[in-house]
Amino acid sequence: MSRETTTNTHTTSLRTAVDWGLVAVALPTLAALTQPIGARGGETLGWFGGSLAPLFLIGAVLTVLAGRTAPTRIKGAWTELSGIVLAWLLPLHLLDEGVDLSAGAGVWLFLVAAILQLWRVLGALSARPGWTRSVLVPGLFGLGLLIAWEILVRGFQVPAILLPAPSRIAGALVQHAPVLWDDFRQTVLISVLRGYLMGCGAGFAVAILADRVPFLARGLLPLGNLASAIPVVGIAPIMVMWFGFDWQSKAAVIVVMTFFPMLVNTLAGLSSAERIQLDLMRSYAAGYGRTLVKLRLPNALPFLFNGLKINSTLALIGAIVAEFFGTPVVGMGFRISTEVARMNLDVVWASITVAALTGSGLYGGLALLERATTAWHPSMRRR
Amino acid sequence: MHSPSPSRTSGATGQPAPAPIVQARSLSLVYPTADNRPVTALSEVDLTIARGDFVSLIGPSGCGKTTLLRVIADLEQPTGGSITVEGLTPEQARLKRLYGYVFQAPALYPWRTVERNVMLPLEIMGIPRAERQARAREELQRVGLSGFERKFPWQLSGGMQQRASIARALALKPDLLLMDEPFGALDEITRDHLNLHLTQLWRSTGKTCVFVTHSIAEAVFLSTRIVVMSPRPGRILDVIDCDLPRERTLDIRESPEFAAIAHRVRDGLKEGHSYDD
């Protein structure tokens, strides 16, 4: 076997290629065949004990063979991916059949092989730039984690009170959708949005002011360190006492949390213009305002986005925690605190899911906006 | 050393000498420093630059070339002496946007395309959009950058970036062009090319140029007058007339006249012990 065949296995035929990665996948698969795949009605069940398991096995093996003879590496990766899907589906199928997987070492070994195979496929896919690398690979990765969670929880019959399976959380999301939407509207669309705009806006405005009045910056920056050390659970009840149960108190908490990060980032951004760029503006007899708009603010954009992104996460946390201390009977924090007390963990997990999706949605949206507006920055340039 | 003789070789023949565009009298500048040992960057500098001149400031690094240029541009305040630009104080001249400044680095704004970089000074002057664009295109064409209007600075080579920054300075249509080692960071081939470009530009536009360099060949090739400076403290040692024909090609560097002037410049630098260390 020559060297080049091992370096580009996907363009060579099955007969000539040596691929140690594939050997690593094959070994646990072979080991799996010697083990039972679970127990049904008190009896252990083997691979060929009358279930559909052999079909999944053969299907998966066939896709590996097909993938390795595919004309290109990427097409091969796609084919192998379908085999991995089959392998993941096997335990789900067995669970539906009422098979107890906790005694099924064969299935778990088979899944280990599938994970190794997924590893290999993701490696191949991530070599491809564009949306394959930036969207598909992380998406498949996350999906793999979710399915693993599902299989582990159901296979080992973890009580739902400790950790429900993702499918159960999804069910709760659908079932409680109207309530969750009301919570979302109260917490995100009202409290977070307003508080975020006020906090970031005030931080930005004061930064511009402090830029003109140097003693302000000197006086405020040490306070920023102090403010960032304030615990939310400390100020939240105070703000509820000051501003009442509705969104105003949540917005106040958010303002306290987001003001200084925005101030600090804006000031850092404003002072990041290079001397030569400033001299250029001076040579054009540009005044303070012109220099600010044409040079210093565009130049500060990466810093501004940094502040905005940090704050999007802080604002959501702030609003949810503040709702623990008093709210009209709606809101994500309120929902979590009351449903925990009622042991309605499905709803709690559904709320957590909404919060997590919202948080990453806000962050991701800002990151996209940042990419669109600061494509010129060295850290954003695609080569 | 420097005799203030206004009658030099210039395009004008027989006409009275025009008023100087820059006039410095015993100019000095001392930088205060943190360790309380002030640096004398300029000491007793007398310099007269006539309209249409191409004046090179040459000397080892640290002799105050950049400082002198920045004083003319009102980017630095002198601590002694007097200076006028177009008969005004440097500040008045700056506020009237009478000069264009080309910095040592291109200093293009990375978030603007090449064309919008060239349009920047025009935006600040409040020139209408259509005219802005027309002027930017014209200047980009002049420096040989047509077709690169929509590119971003980082998509251009170093030489092209520096040409874009020259176009930006030209867009103001200043009579006075101040250039601080604009080609210092470029390779020799690009540099030769841009020097040729610059001398043609200077000849065709009739601008006054003040050009900082530490290359003798570059100074002789481009200039009508060469100001030799020396460090510690920064002062003018000699002003050498460079009376080669105004129309110059790169071949001129092989001529004996060129060699003679280069020799004088080198002697001037030697006198200032520039080669000591």
Ligand SMILES: Nc1ncnc2c1ncn2[C@@H]1O[C@H](COP(=O)(O)OP(=O)(O)O)[C@@H](O)[C@H]1O
């Ligand atoms: N902003 C400054 N503060 C203190 N010293 C400076 C400053 N700028 C320049 N200098 C000093 O002044 C002297 C002349 O500098 P410069 O004009 O930049 O020289 P050149 O351009 O000829 O190399 C040098 O000794 C330099 O260290």
Ligand SMILES: [Mg+2]
């Ligand atoms: Mg210099």
